[in-house]
Amino acid sequence: MAVQFMFGVPVPVTTPKPKPAPEADNRIWSLYVGDLDPQVTEADLIDKFRLIGPIASVRLCRDSFTGDSLRYAYVNFFKSLDASTALCFLNHKELKGKPIRIMWSQRYPLTRKTGIANLFVKNLHPSITSAQLQSMFSKFGKILSCKVAAENGKTKGFGFVQYDSEQSSMTACNALHGTLVEGKKIYVSKFVKKSARTVAHGDAMMASLEGSNQTEAAQKYWESEFCMEF
Numbered sequence: 001m002a003v004q005f006m007f008g009v010p011v012p013v014t015t016p017k018p019k020p021a022p023e024a025d026n027r028i029w030s031l032y033v034g035d036l037d038p039q040v041t042e043a044d045l046i047d048k049f050r051l052i053g054p055i056a057s058v059r060l061c062r063d064s065f066t067g068d069s070l071r072y073a074y075v076n077f078f079k080s081l082d083a084s085t086a087l088c089f090l091n092h093k094e095l096k097g098k099p100i101r102i103m104w105s106q107r108y109p110l111t112r113k114t115g116i117a118n119l120f121v122k123n124l125h126p127s128i129t130s131a132q133l134q135s136m137f138s139k140f141g142k143i144l145s146c147k148v149a150a151e152n153g154k155t156k157g158f159g160f161v162q163y164d165s166e167q168s169s170m171t172a173c174n175a176l177h178g179t180l181v182e183g184k185k186i187y188v189s190k191f192v193k194k195s196a197r198t199v200a201h202g203d204a205m206m207a208s209l210e211g212s213n214q215t216e217a218a219q220k221y222w223e224s225e226f227c228m229e230f
Contacts, residue, residue: 027080028056028076028078029078029080029082029083029084030074030075030076030077030083030104031074031075031076031083031086031104031105032073032104032106033045033072033073033075033101033102034072034100034102034103035072035098035099035101036060036069036073036095036096036098037071037096037098038068038069038071040073040096041060042059044095044096045058045075045095046058048095049075049077049090052082052086052089053077053081053082053085053086054082055075055077055078056076057074057076058073058074058075059076060073061073061074074105086102087102087103087104090102091134092129092131092134099129099130099131101130101145101146103144104144106144117144117163117165117169118161118162118169118190118191119137119160119162119163119169119188119191120187120188120191121133121158121159121160121161121187121188122157122158122186122187122188122189123158123184123187124148124155124158124181124184124186125182125183126154126155126157128159128181128182129148129155130147130159133146133147133159133161134146134161136176137161137172137176140168140172141163141164141169141171141172142165142168143163143164144162144163144164145160146159147159147160160191170190172188
């Protein structure tokens with residue numbers, strides 16, 4: 001320990017230790033981008049997302065045998081802010097004429113596959129888009145994914161809204177079930193997979209729909225669109 005003298009009195013001097021340099025933030029912020037047109041390429045995705053900020057990488061998922069697009073991709077950003085901005089401003093925007101669906105990539109997709117906090121919305125007016133559905137439900141909590149089912153550019157009259165918590169989903173269900181939207185009374189209920197759908201589950205509304213064409217169509221649509229391996 002060094003010593004210096006002040007007015008003839010020895011005073012110990014502590015030498016400050018240098019602070020370690022802050023660790024670099026090497027995290028990558030990953031977005032899932034789905035509902036892509038089959039003709040969308042990695043270059044198309046880069047052109048769309050690089051307007052937001054620097055992109056770390058893009059991966060368009062393809063069939064391992066045919067090489068055909070599986071219609072979903074991952075876009076990875078260096079900064080959380082850029083990824084959040086892309087999610088906010090590009091979700092449901094068109095790419096090659098089709099609205100794309102963006103959500104945070106889920107490393108452990110149990111929530112998505114089991115349908116936790118997922119709502120089934122039925123009897124939608126044909127004019128309702130995924131963006132409008134999300135706007136309608138967003139006031140009740142953080143939405144992980146939102147989509148109006150469509151085929152060949154025409155909506156099927158139903159959709160899904162998945163929240164990050166059961167509380168948010170139930171609040172939205174209680175608030176919006178039976179409300180008029182574009183002159184049609186919408187039906188909102190907790191979505192339950194067919195294998196788990198029983199009256200004992202406590203979902204009387206879903207049980208009452210057992211066997212209806214639209215409910216069965218919704219089940220098949222959910223399995224094909226939301227249970228793929230992201």
